[in-house]
Ligand code: BES
C-alpha cells in the first residue's frame with residue numbers, strides 16, 4: 001500500500017473515497033461543511049436522518065457526483081471529549097475495510113481538527129490502522145473471498161504541519177507492517193509455521209531491519225543446559241529453535257532490554273492433552289514469539305537509542321513416544337529443577353530457559369509475552385492483557401509507555417503466596433499449581449528465572465487473537481503486544497534505558513488504559 005501526504009484541500013482531492021471523521025453530537029467540522037456544501041447538503045442530510053450519529057466507527061457512504069472524489073465515507077469517532085489519538089487507527093481501519101471490500105483502491109483521509117499540534121502521532125495511527133485493516137483471514141483460499149483492495153492512502157495536510165505528518169506516516173508504516181508481520185506468522189497454520197519456519201521468518205525480517213540474528217539448535221540448547229525448553233520439544237519430530245535478534249542502538253551503554261516471547265507453534269497439551277474443541281486455535285500459541293520478532297523488526301527500522309535483544313524459544317507441544325510424562329523432572333539453564341505436573345503448562349517451561357538466556361546475554365531489563373494461561377481469559381476476557389512483574393517502577397514505566405498505543409494492560413499482583421504455590425515436594429518448582437490464580441502462579445513460576453533483573457510478564461492469552469472481527473480489524477491474530485514493545489523501547493531510549501526511580505509516581509495509575 002502506497003502512503004502519501006498531500007497538500008491538497010479535501011474538497012479538491014482525487015480519490016476513490018474521502019474519509020471524513022464525525023464526532024457524536026457535535027457540529028460539522030469546517031471541512032465537513034465544505035464537503036457538505038459541495039454535495040448540496042448530502043452530509044448534513046445523512047446525519048439528520050439518523051443513519052449515523054457519530055458513535056464509534058459507525059459508517060455511512062455518500063456518493064459524490066461531479067466531485068474529484070467519487071465517494072465520502074462518514075466515520076463515527078465517538079464523543080470529542082473521549083477522543084484519543086489511537087482511535088484514528090480504528091478510524092482508518094474501519095474505512096479501509098469497508099471501502100476495500102467494495103473495490104475502492106484509493107482513499108484520502110481527513111484528519112479531525114483536534115489533532116493539531118499532535119500531527120505526527122495522528123498520522124502514525126491513521127497509517128498503522130489503514131495497514132492493519134488490510135489483512136484478512138482468507139490467505140489460504142485460491143479465490144480469497146475477503147480481499148481488501150486498497151492500494152493507496154493519502155493524508156490531507158491542509159491546516160496541519162506537513163513535515164510532522166510525513167514523519168508520523170513513516171513511523172506508522174513501520175508499526176503497521178510489523179503488526180501485520182506478527183499477525184501473518186500467527187495466522188499461518190502449524191504444519192507450515194514450524195519452529196524452523198519461525199526462525200526462517202525471523203531471519204528474513206532481521207535482514208530487512210539490519211538486525212543480527214542467531215538461531216540455536218537443540219545441540220546448542222543442550223550444551224547450554226536448557227533442559228526445561230528441551231523437555232517440551234521431546235514429544236515432537238520438529239526440532240526446537242531459539243532465535244535471538246540483536247539491535248545495538250546505543251553501543252556505548254551497558255543497558256540491554258530483552259523481549260522474550262513464547263513460541264509454541266502448536267499446543268496440543270502434550271500427554272495432558274487438551275479437548276478437541278478449540279484445539280486448532282493453539283496454532284496461535286506462538287503469538288508472543290511472533291510479536292517479539294516483529295517488534296524487533298520495527299525497532300531495527302525506527303532506530304531508537306537503546307540496545308534491545310529479542311528471544312524467541314520455539315517448539316511444538318505434542319504427545320509422542322518421547323514426550324514428557326506427568327511427574328517427570330527437568331533441570332533448567334539456571335540449575336533449578338522442575339517437576340512437570342501438567343504437560344499442558346508448557347509455555348512457562350520454554351520461557352524459563354528463554355529468560356535465563358536473556359540474563360546470560362546481558363539483559364538489564366526483561367519483558368516477556370505469552371499466550372500463557374486460559375485463566376487470564378477468564379479474568380480479563382479479551383479486553384486487556386495481564387501485566388505483572390518484580391519491579392513496580394518498571395511496571396509503571398511500561399504501562400505509561402503502552403497506554404497511548406491503544407493496547408490495554410492491567411496490572412496484577414505477584415504475591416509471595418503464588419511463589420509458594422509453585423513449589424514442588426520433590427523438585428525446586430512445580431509447573432502447575434492448579435486452578436486458583438492460574439495467571440499469577442504462572443507469573444510466579446517465571447519470576448524464579450529472572451533473579452533481580454527488572455522484569456515484566458505479559459499474559460496475552462485473551463488479546464493475541466480474537467474470535468470476532470470488528471469494524472477495523474479482521475478476526476484472528478491482533479499483533480498484541482507489538483505496539484507496546486516498540487513503545488517501551490522508545491520510552492526507555494528517551495530515558496537513557498534506565499528505570500526512573502520515581503517512575504511509579506510520574507506514571508498514570510496501573511492499567512488506567514481507555
Ligand atoms: N496455551 C495455553 C493457554 C491458552 C489457553 C491460551 C486458551 C489461549 C487460550 C497454555 O499452554 C495452557 O495450556 N495453559 C494451561 C495451564 C494449566 C495446565 C496450569 C491452562 O491455562 O489451562
Ligand code: MN
Pocket residue numbers: 267269343344345346347
Ligand atoms: Mn498448554
Ligand code: ZN
Pocket residue numbers: 264267285344346347371372
Ligand atoms: Zn500453550
